Amino acid sequence: MDSRIVLPSHLPIKDPEEQKHKKDGGNRKPLQEIGNMVNFHNVPIIKSLGALSLVPDGGVADKKMKEEELVKEPEARAQKKVTYNPNPETVIIIISSDEEEEADDKRQMKKKRVLSGKKTSRKKKYSLTSVLTARSKAACGLATRPREQVVNIDAADADNELAVVEYVEEIYKFYRTTEDEYRVFDYMPLQSHINEKMRMILIDWLVEVHNKFELLPETLYLTIDLVDRYLSTKIVSRKELQLVGISSMLLACKYEEIWAPEVNDFMSISDNAYTHKQILAMEKEILLKLEWNLTVATPYVFLVRFIKATVPTDKEMEHMAFYLAENGLMQYQLVVSYCPSLIAAASVYAALHYLGRTPVWTDTLKHYTDYSEEQLKECAKMLIKFQMTAKENKMKGVLRKFSSSDRGAVALLPPAMHLNEQ
Template identity: 60%
Template sequence: MFLFFLKSNTFFIISLFSGEVKQKNAIADGRNRRVLQDIGNFVNERAAAQGKKPITEGAVVVAQAVKGAQRKQVDKPKPENVIVISSDEKSEKSKHVTKRQGSSRKDVKTLTSILSARSKAACGLVNKLNDSIKNIDGADAGNELAVTEYVDDIYKFYKLTEDEGRVRDYMDLQPDINAKMRSILVDWLIEVHRKFELMPETLYLTMNIVDRFLSMKVVRRKELQLVGISAMLIACKYEEIWAPEVNDFVFISDNAYAREHVLVMEKTILDKLEWYLTVPTPYVFLVRFVKASVPSDDKMEDLVFYLAELGLMQYPSAVSYCPSMLAAAAVYAARCTLGESPLWSETLKHHTGYSEEQLIECAKLLVKFHSTAAESKLKALYRKFSSPDRNAVALLAPAKCLLPIAIHDGEC
C-alpha cells in the first residue's frame, strides 16, 4: 500500500509496509506541475524564481524544454510586466500592469457579463433606458449573490410561469367548506407561522399548496385544519433550514389529529400536486417590487407585506389576481397610504410590468381589507403588524383615495 503526495516539484512515494521513503524526480520533458496558489493574472515570486512565464488571458505560453539538464544554477529573471486583456468591447488594446500595482480584479468585468452584453447587442435587445427609470441593481453590482446579470431574466421567467401555479375560483367544488372557513384557517396558520418563527416564504408557499389542493380534491370540514398543517409541514421542508417536526404540528393543533393522519395527508397532497412545489408565489415578486419602490424604508416594506398578506388571507383577492399583480397592487396601495409622490413611477412600471390603471381595482380591494381589519374577528394578522417590530403599520389610516366613499366624494 502506497501513499502519494505532492511537495513542490518532487514526487514522494511512501511505503507503509517497509517504512521506506523513495524519492522520484517529477520533472519530465521540461514540464513542471505548478502548485495551486495564485490563480490570478499575476505571477508571484515563487513562480518567478522557478523560471516560469506568466499565463495571460489571451494566449497560452508553451514552455520550451531545457536542453542543459546538467545546469545547476538558474538565473533569476528580471521583474516582468503582466498583460491584462481589457474586457472593454470598444477597445482591443491591452493594458500593461506591473506587479507592484496590485490586482485589478475589481475593474475587470466577468466573462458572463461580457457575453451577455454581446448577445443582447447582437439580438438588438439593448435599449437605452429612460432617464426616469432608476437602476435598482446598481448597488449590488459587486454582490455575486444578487446575480444582477440574470435577475431581469429570472423575473421574466416568473411572469411567464406564474399561471401554472395559481388557482381560480374553486369553492363551488367544495360542498362542505366555504370562503369564510378558509379565512379562519389562514388566520390560524399565520399564528402558527409566527409561533414557530418561520421564514415569510413558508407562509406564502403554504397557502399556495392549500389552495391548489382544495381545487383538486373535495375535503371535509373536519379535515380542513389537517390540510393546513400538512401543507405547512411540506412548505417547511422546502423552505426552512430547521423545519418543525410532525409532533410539533400535532401538538399545536391540540392533538386533533394523530401523527399518522398528518403523514397520510402529506403524501396525499404531494401526490395530487405531483410534487410541483417550485412556484412563483407573491413573495418573490414582493421582494423585487419593494426594491423598485424608491425611496423605500422598513415602514414601506412592512406595510407592503401587511397588505399582501391581507390579500392572501381573503379568498376573493387570493383567487382573482395572479401573484405578480397582487404584489404590485400591495406596493401601489402602500404608496397611496404613505402619500408617496408620485404614486406610481416609471421605475415601478418598468419592473412590475403593470400600469396604475391595471392595479387600481386590486389596490382598492386591499385597502378595503385594511380598513376593516381592526373590527374583524380574525386578529392574527392585525396583531402581527401592530407590533413595534413591524412599525405598527396595521394602525395606520388606510388610503382615503382608494376607499369607495372617498371616490364618490371626489378626493382622488
C-alpha cells in the first residue's frame, strides 16, 4: 500500500530554499507584472516556477521527516494568509553576460550625467579628416589666429532717431531685393544717335553742375540713375541729350534737396540752350516713362553703409571710395555690368587697397556687404584702372572735384598698393 501523502493539485510544491526567498521578498509583485528583468550569474534558465521535482528517497527516517514537513507546510501557509494562483504562469528570466551588464551600466551612468548636467569623462574621438584639417591650419598659422568679431556699426547711433537703428537692417534688405528691379540693361545698341562717349561727356558735365550748385551727393547719384533709365526706354537725339540731363537733375533736386535750384538756374547753366517750357515738358515725360519710380537703390545708399562698416573709418578712405565710385559711374560698361551694391562694395574694397589699409576685407565688411573678396576683385580692378587713366582723359570733372583740399585731394594720391599685383 502506498503510504505517500497526496497534495492538492492547486497548491504547487515549493522548495525550502525558495520559501526562504519568498519570505525575504515580502509581498513583492511577480516579475511579469512589474516588467523587470533579473540578472543571475551562471544560473540555468528556469522556464517555470510553478513546480520543482522532489528530492529522491534517502531512507525511512528522512522520508517520514519530509512527509511531516509537507503536512505542516499548508497549515503554515494558511496562517500567513498567502494566496496562490491556482494556474501558475510561466516566467522567463533572461540572463545576460558580464559584458552586456557592464555596457548597460555605462549607458545608465551616461544617462544620469546628461540629466544632471555633468560632463562625461569619456575622451573625445577625432576622425582622420579633422586631424588633418587641424594640422593644415596649424601649419598655415590659422589655428593661432584669433577669430575676428563682427562689429555692431549701429551701436553708436542708438540714441539717434534719424539713424533708425531699429529697422535699418530691414531697409537695406529691401534695397538688395529691389536693386535688380530698376537695374539698367545694355541700351546703347538701341540708341542710333548717341554713344558711350557722349554719355560720358554728359555725366562729366553733370558732375561739374552738381559741384557748382553745391548739391547733396544723393542728388548726383539719383540724376545719373534717372538719365540711364530714361535712355533705356526711348531713343534720344544728340540735341536732346543735355536736356535729358538737366531735367533729370531738376527731378533729383526736387526729390532730395531742401532748397532745390529753379528752372531758370538750369537754363542759365546750359547757356539758354533750352526754354523753360522744354525743361518742364522733358521733366514730365521722364516721370511718365519711369512711372514715377524715384525711390531706387543707387550706389550712394550702399556706399554710406559700407563705408560705415570699415571700422575704424577715416575721411581719406571715405573720399577715395566716393572718388572711385563717381569716376566709375562715368563708364557705361561698368554701370550696365554690375548692380549698385556691388559697385559700392567694390569702390570701398578698391579704396582700401589703393590706400594700403590692412586688413583689406574684414568679417564686418563681409557681413554688412554680403560680398567676398573674390566677388569684388574684377569690378575693383576696373575702378582702379579708370582712376589711373583719369589724368589722361579730357573729361576732368570728377578729377577736379576730388583734387580739392576739402575732399582730401585723394585724386592726386599715388597708389600705396596696386590691386593688379595681388
